[in-house]
Amino acid sequence: MNPMHLRRPLVISLQATLLSCALFGCSSEKSAGAHGSGKESKEVKDDKGGKKPDRPAIVDGMIAKVTSTAVEVSGAGTLLAMDEVDLKTEASGRIRQLNFPEGRAVSEGTVIAKIDDAVLQAQKAKIQAQVQRYATSLERKRQELALKAVSQQDVDLVVADHEAAKADLRLVDAQIRNTEVRAPFAGRLGLRNVSVGQVVTIGQTLARLTRSRPLRVELSVPEAKAGALRLGTPVSFKV
Secondary structure: OOOHHHHHHHHHHHHHHHHHHHHHOOOHHHHHHHHOOHHHHHOOEOOOOOEOOOOOOOOOOOOOOOOOOOOOOOOOEEEEEEEEEEEEOOOOEEEEEEOOOOOOEEOOOOEEEEEOOHHHHHHHHHHHHHHHHHHHHHHHHHHHHHOOOOOHHHHHHHHHHHHHHHHHHHHHHHHHHHOEEEOOOOEEEOOOOOOOOOEEOOOOEEEEEEEEEEEEEEEOOOHHHHOOOOOOOOOOOOO
């Protein structure tokens, strides 16, 4: 069947309906009932038989905006020092020097206490002499090796003795450094627990060093409001 035979009766029927509505005046409900759809009764034809566009629909709407809400958490807190450490000795012996202004500020690296290191200094002098002797012997052995007067094994033995002596020297230097108690950071000293001439043991506490600038605040936040906190959130407090 020719498709044109299907479309022409439909167009004619639609035009007849619109004409009858224009002459006799039919409501949209009746037209909708006649054709089974209310959409066809609302369509308006122009002079050429084309459909006119529907009017734009009017819709009420709301614009959503993102806003921030302040979350306030108040309560009692505690001011704590940023750094705090107990100054302890790493060597045993008699305190020879005590540079301890109680309640005063000290800078980083300040010698707070000095333990007598006379025995270690004597050991250091002895080892230094050994290092020098092995260095001289090593130079002489290398000259003899060039003349083939000694073997390479003889030179290697002197090299080993020289390296061992230098290792002993580094060990004594480390022990001498341990006789000095220095401030690990700039801060304020508390009350001292020792005096000059007192014999101390390894690990004994001399005093406490506190860094009071800046301070940190420790407080508790309810679990319901903890999720609103972020790194960098400003905090105000009063004493």
